[in-house]
Amino acid sequence: MSNLENFRAEVSEWLEENCPPSMRTPMVEDEVVWGGRNAVYKNPESKIWLDKMGEKGWTAPALPKEYGGGGLNSDEIKILNSELFKIGARPALNSFGIWMLAPVIIEYGNEAQKMEHIPKILKGEIRWCQGYSEPGSGSDLASLSTKAEDMGDHYLVNGQKVWTSYADQADWIFALVRTGPKEPKHSGISFLLIDMADPGVTTKPITLISGKSPFCETFFDNVKVPKENLIGEENQGWTIAKKLLQHERNFISNFGLAAGGGDGSKTKGVVGLAKTYLGEENGKIADLDFRSRVTEHKMKEHSFGLTLQRAGDEGGKASAASSIFKYYGTEHNKNRYELMIEAMGNKGFIWDGDEAESKEKAITRAWLRTKANSIEGGTSEVQLNVIAKRVLDLPA
């Protein structure tokens, strides 16, 4: 047996022993695990599964073992994922810390910061949120004005962040702050880690067009932050911020494949809805104009999926390619939900009450939520600017 076959056998055996039965059933919404100091585990097996996976380092299989990661190579990760998929295992942990923060701490943090923060992220002990946008700084993020004044042994932080997802449930926030008020706007920004339990940090949820949302406003009022919480050099935060945005964009672009892969078999995708609400004739969606538009949508999805696969096969790392995926994936996802509610007709607008099933109402809310996909993490227009300038090298 080759090493990889051995590894597959080990993984399979370990999963058999350690993945609790209910963790092999489809995820239910209120059992999604985000971890953190205040986490409540509605299903106790979620916590067992998190701890087992965390101990193994498999919540972040690619990260080095010394920081609590799995230390696996790409072939081993493929095997791990395929074995997890085989038994229908739920994700042990959803985490902005893993998706966005850990990779940049590995790249820019010092040894003490790595040892302090990464293991806690990977074990789900500390839940993180992102403090980037401000009321006056959306697409022009580098104009941000939350200030961190140098007070000798600490920074004094004052200002406001917005669109901080799950800030009301997070333990720590990674934030961009202005440390160099006199420097050009990109050169006066630092990347700071702030404990939200510190005095002076408050949060307030935001209601969206789709209703309740995880987004919050976060306020900093004379918050004292120890200097050891600075990642990288002072005023070098913009470089780190851009790198982290690439990780975020890669993550968001996967929305483009949310119902993807097969033919919407996982959930009742746009094809299923069209057949249900518009009828079918000889196996075809009865409304031929709609059939044509759905097919085009599915074909684009197929090509997009192949492009993500190709980027992986080419060994692509986070780069300008992330802008392509972010732009295309989010626009595609918006189109999917437009088609879904169009297929549902009147049923697509029922907001509340018992005249529609909960999964129908969920689609209505999700349709509205997708409108933010092409805004958050850099608007589609910003992505197109990045492609034009960095990939196509068009003049400024």
Added chain:
Amino acid sequence: MKLVLNEELQFLKDTASNFAKDKAPVSHLRKLRDEDHPNSWDEGLWHEMVELGWTSILIPEKYGGSEFGLAGISVVLQELGKTLVPSPLFATGVLGVTSINQMGSEAQKEELLGKILEGKLTTALAIDEGSHHEPSNTELTAEKNNDGWVLNGEKVFVIDGSSADLLIVIARTSGNKGDAQGLSAFIVDPNSKGINRRKVPTADSRNYANISFEDVTISAEEILGEVDGASDQIQKVLDFGRIAMSAEMLGNTEEAFAITLNYLKERKQFGVLIGSFQALQHRAAKMFCEIELTKSAVIAAMHAADENSNELERLSSLAKFQAGTTLHTVSNESIQMHGGIGVTDEYDIGFYLKRARVAEQIFGSSTYHKSRYADISGY
């Protein structure tokens, strides 16, 4: 299936790229067009392609070929597509070879593939009869008589139809127009009595012919495969053709886009480079995304063909659709972004538009393949 090119394929692609740049830039096509060349392709250039082994790419090793597969010939056509090189490579090297290899008897393969390999035979696949591709609409009949078969009917828009040494004719041997089944393939000498070939001058300045068959008598041995056997077999030939054509269209697209990007970086109006205008930048960026998607669809389809994947039909339709819609947009935008110079004959960009529309129709338009993809997927 990894969506990348291995070293062999990359080498083949690089060779073809240099060949197209050195031997056949767009001025080559322009010259053939201006002198109203009878074949619309150059004999000398064709023999150089044969010497490079390109006719052997799809031929199995058993018959002396290099067996580099559909991926091999597709990357060559992609590069030739960049400078719009006209040659018999598609009609002979892809359609002829695949038809014979797929349907032919051992003796036919030995003889015909051998000749193609050596550049001694060019072929044309005579299939379409109407203004739109639809094999099941075949009406040209082949009826049995004592000595063999008698063909009657009309084929249109046969690629290389006026220059080919041998016609592969798809004929109805049973059933009626509209039936997918009941088709057979025949190999026919174009100089046979009763054949009338008329070259059709087209916007893309390549070789096409409308061909009438009036009581054309051929011998019993000149059937390719079984009677009524072409109905299913021809789909595989067509899918190989569709994928190879998609690769050529991808090459057209990439180059038209590259030429246009260059123009955006050198043309000044209002005192600035026009490429600095956001209205143009965003359109260029969107085209770039579509080109990336097209590359992925084409590479997945050509590998699927070589791996005998059961996804071949779906990926073939995906590739042709994706290549067709992307080329359509890019060829239009290329003209618009060039402004006035883009609509002059003197400038090359117009050649890409003229080729684009013809290629989009070959073996099924984007609409045709959208519908086929939906049928296969069960929508």
